[in-house]
Amino acid sequence: MKVVDDEIRAIVAETLAEQQRLQQDSIDAIVLKAVASVLASFGIEDDDRKEIRADFQHLRRWRKSVEQAQSYTFKAVITAIATGLMGAVWLGVKVVPGK
Template sequence: MEIRAIVAAVLAEQQGQSKALAEEAAAAVLRAFGLDDEDHRELRADFQHLRRWRRSVEQAQSLTFKAIVGTIATGLLAAIWMGLKALLGK
């Protein structure tokens, strides 16, 4: 019974140390990016802003692709129309 208690205590201590190390590593990464890990509201607002920015860039890329495809399709149709007019006009 004592061995189980000792093993459980050692495992609990190691788990606590691992959690503390993981939290410190995460805080160090956030600080490296210039983010304050203590101000959770500010951190949440920063990430929400980044998400909105990413979504707007993705939407702009999608619209740009659609505009390019539309322009190419319109150009091809215009070329076909002009070719038909020239062919039938002779």
């Protein structure tokens, strides 16, 4: 009786695992079709993947260069302000002893 129960459990487990694999394959196919449909609605076909990837890489490089330029600009502005303040203090120090 124990052997029969174990065999039944094994068969049921195998059947459930196969059913889950089939469902996963079905879900994957549905998702792939939905994504392809959405991309097609934007005018993006499957053949355009390499070009789209290149476009995104270009946009990323552009964004990073703009961020770097903003960082340099911020540093330059801070340096100019600090230099101006130092010049004003220096000028004040030179004028005061002359009075």
